[in-house]
Amino acid sequence: MKGLFSKFATTAAVGMALVSATYAADVVKIGVQAPITGQYANEGQSIDYGVKLIAEQYNAKGGILGKKIEVVSCDDEGTAQKAAICARRLVNEGVIAVIGSYTTGATEAAQTTYFRNKVLQTSDGTGDSLTKHKYWTFFRNSFQNSAQAEFTADYFVNVKKYQRIAIMSDYSSYSTGLADAVVSELKKLNANIIAVEKIKAGAQNYTATLTKLKSLNPDVIYYAGYYNEGGLLRAQQLQLKIDADYVGGDSNDNPDFIKLAGDSAVGSILVNFPTPEFLPYDTAKKFLADYRAKYNQEPASIWALMNVDGMLAILHAMEELKTEDTKKISDFLHTLVDFPGITGPVSFREDGERVNTKFNVYQIQDDKTYKIIY
Amino acid sequence: MDIFLQQLINGLTIGSLYALVALGYTMVYGVMKLINFAHGDLVAFSAFVGLTIYTQIFGEGVTSIVAVVTVFSFTAALIAMVGVLLERLAYRPLRTAPRLSAVVSALGAGLVIQNAVMLIWGPNMRVFPSNLLPSTVYEFGGVVFTFTQVMILGLSSILMVALYIFINRTKIGTAIRAVAIDQDAARLMGINVNRIIMIIFIIGSALGAVAGLFLGIYYRGITFDMGWQYGLNAFVAAIMGGIGNIPGAMVGGLILGLFNAMISGYISSQWAEAFTFILLIAILIFRPTGILGEKVAEKV
Numbered sequence: 001m002k003g004l005f006s007k008f009a010t011t012a013a014v015g016m017a018l019v020s021a022t023y024a025a026d027v028v029k030i031g032v033q034a035p036i037t038g039q040y041a042n043e044g045q046s047i048d049y050g051v052k053l054i055a056e057q058y059n060a061k062g063g064i065l066g067k068k069i070e071v072v073s074c075d076d077e078g079t080a081q082k083a084a085i086c087a088r089r090l091v092n093e094g095v096i097a098v099i100g101s102y103t104t105g106a107t108e109a110a111q112t113t114y115f116r117n118k119v120l121q122t123s124d125g126t127g128d129s130l131t132k133h134k135y136w137t138f139f140r141n142s143f144q145n146s147a148q149a150e151f152t153a154d155y156f157v158n159v160k161k162y163q164r165i166a167i168m169s170d171y172s173s174y175s176t177g178l179a180d181a182v183v184s185e186l187k188k189l190n191a192n193i194i195a196v197e198k199i200k201a202g203a204q205n206y207t208a209t210l211t212k213l214k215s216l217n218p219d220v221i222y223y224a225g226y227y228n229e230g231g232l233l234r235a236q237q238l239q240l241k242i243d244a245d246y247v248g249g250d251s252n253d254n255p256d257f258i259k260l261a262g263d264s265a266v267g268s269i270l271v272n273f274p275t276p277e278f279l280p281y282d283t284a285k286k287f288l289a290d291y292r293a294k295y296n297q298e299p300a301s302i303w304a305l306m307n308v309d310g311m312l313a314i315l316h317a318m319e320e321l322k323t324e325d326t327k328k329i330s331d332f333l334h335t336l337v338d339f340p341g342i343t344g345p346v347s348f349r350e351d352g353e354r355v356n357t358k359f360n361v362y363q364i365q366d367d368k369t370y371k372i373i374y
Numbered sequence: 375m376d377i378f379l380q381q382l383i384n385g386l387t388i389g390s391l392y393a394l395v396a397l398g399y400t401m402v403y404g405v406m407k408l409i410n411f412a413h414g415d416l417v418a419f420s421a422f423v424g425l426t427i428y429t430q431i432f433g434e435g436v437t438s439i440v441a442v443v444t445v446f447s448f449t450a451a452l453i454a455m456v457g458v459l460l461e462r463l464a465y466r467p468l469r470t471a472p473r474l475s476a477v478v479s480a481l482g483a484g485l486v487i488q489n490a491v492m493l494i495w496g497p498n499m500r501v502f503p504s505n506l507l508p509s510t511v512y513e514f515g516g517v518v519f520t521f522t523q524v525m526i527l528g529l530s531s532i533l534m535v536a537l538y539i540f541i542n543r544t545k546i547g548t549a550i551r552a553v554a555i556d557q558d559a560a561r562l563m564g565i566n567v568n569r570i571i572m573i574i575f576i577i578g579s580a581l582g583a584v585a586g587l588f589l590g591i592y593y594r595g596i597t598f599d600m601g602w603q604y605g606l607n608a609f610v611a612a613i614m615g616g617i618g619n620i621p622g623a624m625v626g627g628l629i630l631g632l633f634n635a636m637i638s639g640y641i642s643s644q645w646a647e648a649f650t651f652i653l654l655i656a657i658l659i660f661r662p663t664g665i666l667g668e669k670v671a672e673k674v
Contacts, residue, residue, distance in 0.1 A: 037497030038599060045498075198644045202603060204593040207384040208638035208646075215377045228499065232593060239511065240380070241518050260595045262504040 027070040028063070028324065030055060030311065031095035031119075033086045033110060035078035035102050039202065039228055042256065043102045046304035048073050049295050050287075051099050051311055057290070064318055076101050080109035087113035095119060096324055099311045102303060104130060104174035111138055118326050122310025124303045126250065127177045131351045136330045139352045141310035142303070143273065145174070148250060149181030151359045152271050156220065156247075157189040159374060164194045166218035166244070168209070168233070170201040170225040178224035178249050194218055201229055207236050214242045224249040231260025238264040245269060254301050258368050270362045273302050273343070275370060278360070284342045302343065309341035313348075376516030381639040382632070387523045387592070389631020390530040394585035395608030396615070396623035397537065398578035404554045404618035405574050406469075408476045412460060412484035414605015416453060416579055419487055420586030421596040422495050424449040425502055434503040442506065449587055450580040456487075457579025458572055466568075484601070491598040499597045502590040526588050533581060534624050541620055546573060554618065610650070614657055616667025625665055629653075 032051050035044035048071075055069040063069055072093045074086035083101060087110035090098055097120035101107045104127030114121045115135040123130065124142040131140060156162045165186060169179035179196065186193055194216045197209050210233070213221065221237060221244050223230050230252035237246060248257070250272040258265040276288055276299060287308070291299055299305060316339055317332040318324065334352070338345040347355040361374035395417055402410040427448050428434075432441045464483040468476045510521040541547040552560040553570045561567050589604065590596045607630065615626025633653055637646040657665060 037492060039499070039597060041497040041499065197642070200643070200647065202600075204589075204595070204600075205384070205388045206643075207387075208381060208635040209643040211377060211380045211384060212639045212643075214380075228595060232595065235594065239518065239520055241511070241513065256499055256501070256595070259501040260499075262594065 026067060028065065028067045028318075029070050029072055029093060029095040031090035031093065031098035032071060032073040033076050033083065033090060033098050033100040033106070034073070035106065036073065036075040038075075038077035038079070040078045040102055040226065042300040043254065043303055044075070044078070044100075046300040047100050047102060047307045050291065050299060050304040050308040053287075053291060053294055054308055054311055054315075056294075058315065064315055065322060065324065076106045076110070078103050078106055080105050083107070083109040084113070086110060090114075091117045091119055096326055097121070097311070097314050097329075099123075099307050101125070103172065104177070105172050108173060111135060114138070120314055120326050120329060122307065122314065124306040124310075125174065127174045128181070129173060129177065131353050134351055136334075136352075137326065139310055139313070139333060139348055140354050141306045141313075141346070142354065143356070144353065145178040146181045146185075148271065148359060149178060149185045152182050152222070152247075152249070153185035153189055153191070155271070155361060155374060156186065156222075157191050160220070160245070162220045162245075163192055164216070164218045164220075165191055166195040166197070166213050166216065166221045167193060168197045168199060168221060168223045168225070170199055170229060172201065172225070174251070175201075175225040175249075182222065182224060182249075199225075199229060199233075201225065204232060205236075206233050207240060210236055210240050210242060214240055218242075218244045220245040220247055222247045222249070223252065226251045227254035227257040228260065231257040231265070234261040234268050235264040247271065253362075255298075256300075258364065265364050265368060266366055268364050269373070270364070270370070271359060272362070273306075273358065274360055275302055275362070276305055278370075278372065279305075279343060281340070281342065281344060283340055287342050305342045309343050309346050312341055313339050313346050377639070379517045381635045383517065383519050383523065384639075385632035385635030386628065387526050387631070388634070389628040390527055391585050391588055391592075391627075392604075392608050392611045392630050393534065393624045393627025394530050394581050394588075395604055396612040396627045397534070397620065398582045399609055399612040400615070400617055400620060400623040401574050401578045403612070404620070405550065405557075405571060406465070406476075407473065408465060409480065409609070410465075410578075411477065411480040411605070412464070412487055413578070413582055414601035414603075414608070415484040415487040415491070416457060416460070416601070417582045417586040417589070417604055418596065418598060418601030419456065419491050420449050420453045420583035421502075421590035421600075422491055422500065422598075423452055424583075424587040424590060425500060425596065426495075428503070428506060435505060437505045437508055445506070446584065446587060450583040453583035453586075454576040454580045457575040457582075460487075460579075461571060461575045466571075484605075488598055488601060495598065497598065499595045502594045502596065504594065506591055522588075522592050526592065529584065530588075533584065537577065537581070538621065546570075550574065610654055614654055614664055616661075616664025619664065619666045622664055622666035629665070 032048050034047040052071050055071045059068050074089055076083040076086045083106035104125035107123040107125040115137045120137050122139040122141050126142055126145045128144050128146055167179050169175040199206050230248045234246050246268040248270045252270050253272040317329045333348050334350055337347045360372050362370040363373045365371050398413045424445050428445045464479045468479055507522050549565045611626035611630040612623045615622030634646050637649045
């Protein structure tokens, strides 16, 4: 009986090894680590959809380096704990590059695992800390919080001339990072910050904190967090009749912000990279048209497109170099200049930082559309 | 002063929602000595059910008393049925098993409900239409409150008073109290214990359903995993008030909401949670059975 079992086990093991060996030779595996469920689900799904769309388009043209692209998705739910599990899983699957994740926190938790296993990673996370380790595997496809903070502070002080500024954030590493950066930039410009408050993401009830702000009479409330809280903050701000501008940082830019705030969304101001519909590039128009045709919806925001740009740059490097060696790809990407991406030219610096910072300020109009005001 | 009053209203609104959810925990604990960890997920489930009933029967954009009454009563009835089902499938087979098995079963049932909600309605956040209740805003000398808040405070007070009278003044209420004290003795007195437990689950789940609907209407955004957070807060409220004690759950919920609002408003929102748990620890040190909890000799 024992002999039979071990024979069976050996056959199975050999069989599996054979299958995985032939499998590995035929495909190039690209991982997606994104919050496909949970609070940031629509952002995560857009990243997943975008990557799968590009993979499909490549495969239709014969794949890359003569191999099919296989996308392996892992849902990190936007949390660090799940991100660490995803990182191990994707490494074990044998991916050569990982696209994502959406939040800085989840990206940071997975970063080191990818670096140790020589797996490339490209993320839209904007927290400054993501590039501080100088991992050669990491490429940021968006921009740094500090760049956005500088722009925001300048806009507040020199354009809007706000006199009483209230800053809010949640506890995530992205959000506190952005809020701290904005505060320090504002201090450089001698702006009058009357309050810095933190709220707990997901708590939904922010009336207590907002009532406190009301007593301080701010003329602007800046929120450096995500759209779920942003939409509710805006709605509760108007419900409490706090007469101040609402300015949201980049992660407020999501259709759910408008859905949550309802009619209160009108008049709120968002600072971000150009949103998809404002991208002037032909590549962007084509990608959006393909995306609509395949999924019958719009990508949630610019972030999915940024991640797709990271993926396109990696695929471009593979084609140029005709290699799957991640170190060589990384060296190539570090000197990449003006690769025509969907969100504009893609160039990377030596530390994996994307070179470009072009921000816009949008105001939400009566018909819930965006208008560029700065 | 008006800032203080505003914080009072903020705190009372969220506090009465905690209280409604806490009642579900405390009633089940009182009778079965079981922490029903699936209760929070049932609350989230009810928000989704309510949203679907509203959009399917009335369509978005309808504000009418008929719609409000239908949505609340249908959802409460449906969730009550789910609660009864939960007890039959997940708890009754384990009634004589060690208490830990029942707690694990409760956690599992919670996960099943949560994932069922995710599979039915998807992982994305869903948004309640803003006009189920009129969006009237009242203002009295700097203090602002909405019609929804009035509804939340009004309806939850009515429900809690009604429950209190039901438990203390009716025959079934007396039976519930008897079962809570001693199940075997109650059975010997001719009380159908299974029926009493079913009634407990019907009432607890229906109250949770009302809370879930209000959460959806007040905050608009609902996600499949929101139950855990509200469940945990309500659970803390139930313990503060004295778990197993019905007025205790109401007091605990209101204290939790008010305390949170005051700390956020006067000290810092960053400290709200820390102070809440300091309060919980302090209450448990000085009154181990909670604010209104009765002394029970068998507790260690």
